Amino acid sequence: MDIPYTVQPREDTGLYNAKVGIWLFLASEVMLFGALFSSYILLRVGSLEGYWPRGWLNVPVGTVNTLVLITSSITTVMAWASCKMNQFGRFKVFHACTLLLALTFVCIKSYEYHDKFTHYEIILKDGRIADGHIVANDPKAESVVISGRYVQDRRDLYDLEVPKAHHHHEEISIPRSQIEKMERYGPWHNTYLAIYFTLTGLHALHVIGGAIVIGFLWGPGSKLWETDPERFTNRVEISGLFWHFVDLVWIFLFPVLYLI
Amino acid sequence: MTAQDHQHVAEHVRRYLYVFYALLFGTLITVGASYIPFGNHAINIAVALFIACGKAFLVAGFFMHLISERKMIYGLLAFTVFFFAGLMFLTVCSFADFPRMTVTH
Numbered sequence: 300m301d302i303p304y305t306v307q308p309r310e311d312t313g314l315y316n317a318k319v320g321i322w323l324f325l326a327s328e329v330m331l332f333g334a335l336f337s338s339y340i341l342l343r344v345g346s347l348e349g350y351w352p353r354g355w356l357n358v359p360v361g362t363v364n365t366l367v368l369i370t371s372s373i374t375t376v377m378a379w380a381s382c383k384m385n386q387f388g389r390f391k392v393f394h395a396c397t398l399l400l401a402l403t404f405v406c407i408k409s410y411e412y413h414d415k416f417t418h419y420e421i422i423l424k425d426g427r428i429a430d431g432h433i434v435a436n437d438p439k440a441e442s443v444v445i446s447g448r449y450v451q452d453r454r455d456l457y458d459l460e461v462p463k464a465h466h467h468h469e470e471i472s473i474p475r476s477q478i479e480k481m482e483r484y485g486p487w488h489n490t491y492l493a494i495y496f497t498l499t500g501l502h503a504l505h506v507i508g509g510a511i512v513i514g515f516l517w518g519p520g521s522k523l524w525e526t527d528p529e530r531f532t533n534r535v536e537i538s539g540l541f542w543h544f545v546d547l548v549w550i551f552l553f554p555v556l557y558l559i
Numbered sequence: 560m561t562a563q564d565h566q567h568v569a570e571h572v573r574r575y576l577y578v579f580y581a582l583l584f585g586t587l588i589t590v591g592a593s594y595i596p597f598g599n600h601a602i603n604i605a606v607a608l609f610i611a612c613g614k615a616f617l618v619a620g621f622f623m624h625l626i627s628e629r630k631m632i633y634g635l636l637a638f639t640v641f642f643f644a645g646l647m648f649l650t651v652c653s654f655a656d657f658p659r660m661t662v663t664h
Contacts, residue, residue, distance in 0.1 A: 326638070358593075383568045546622075551608075558589065
C-alpha cells in the first residue's frame with residue numbers, strides 16, 4: 300500500500316503530509332521548552348538576592364558551541380538545496396559536515412558537564428567553605444585535594460564576574476575529618492544548576508536525536524534517492540526543519556544561561 | 560527539476576549564506592553587548608533577548624522558510640504563539656499571586 304501525499308501536496312492543506320506533521324510536532328516542542336523557560340524565569344526571579352549565579356559558565360566555550368550549531372544549520376539547509384538542485388554528491392558532503400558539527404557540539408557540551416561534575420563545594424566543620432575542582436579524591440586517603448579557594452560567605456561563590464572571585468586559586472588539601480559536607484556541582488546542587496542541566500540536557504538529547512535521523516538519511520536512508528528522489532528530498536527538508544528548531548532553542552538558551 | 564527551478568534554488572542559496580553571516584555576526588554582537596555596562600542589568604537582559612529574537616527570526620524565516628509558507632502552517636503557528644504568550648502571561652501573573660505572608664526577594 301502506498302502512503303498518500305508523501306510527495307504531492309494535499310488539495311486542502313497545499314502541503315505534503317510530513318510537513319504538516321513536523322510543524323505540529325514543533326508546535327508541541329515550543330510549548331515543552333516554553334514551560335522550561337517559564338520555570339527558569341520563576342526560579343530566577345524568586346531566588347534570594349545575591350544567590351543567582353553569574354559567570355558560572357564559560358562564555359568562550361558557549362560562544363564556540365553557538366557558532367558550531369549555527370554552522371550546522373547552514374550545512375543542513377545547503378544539503379537540502381543540493382538535493383533540490385539534483386546534486387547528490389554535494390548533499391552527502393554537506394550532511395557529513397552537519398554530523399561532524401553535531402558531534403562537536405555534543406563533545407563540547409560533555410566537556411562543560413565534566414567541568415561541573417568535577418567542581419566541588421566543601422563545607423568544613425569550622426564554617427569555612429572550600430570551592431574548586433577536584434584534584435585527588437581517593438576514598439582511602441585521609442584528605443581531599445582541590446584546586447580552588449576558601450570563602451567565609453557562600454554568596455562569594457555566586458558572582459564570579461567580580462574580579463576578586465578569581466584570586467587565590469591554589470591547591471588545597473582538606474583532611475576528611477574536617478569535612479561537614481561535600482557536594483559536586485550537579486543538578487541537585489542548587490536551582491540554577493537544576494534548570495541549567497534540565498534545559499541543556501533536553502536540548503542535547505534533541506541534538507543527538509536529530510543527528511541520528513540525519514545520520515540515517517546520510518547513510519542507509521539515502522538509497523531512497525535512487526528510486527524516489529523527491530520523497531527523499533522531502534525527508535531531508537523535514538529533518539532540516541527539526542534541526543533548525545534545535546538551533547533556534549539554543550539561540551535563546553545561550554544568552555539566557557551564559558550571558559545574562 | 561527545470562532550469563528555472565534550479566536558478567530559483569541557486570538564488571536562495573545566496574540568501575542562506577547572507578543569513579548565515581548575519582547569524583555569526585549576531586552571536587558576536589550578543590556576546591559583546593553582554594560585557595557593556597548599560598547601568599541597569601535589565602537593559603543587558605533586554606538587549607540580549609532582542610538580538611536573540613532577531614536571530615530566531617532569521618533562522619525561522621529563511622532556513623525554515625516561514626516567510627513564504629502556506630496558510631496552513633501560519634494558522635498552526637498562530638495557535639502556538641497564542642498558547643506560548645498565554646504561558647508567559649501566566650508566568651508574569653504568578654508574581655502578583657503569592658500566598659499571604661510570603662517573603663519575596
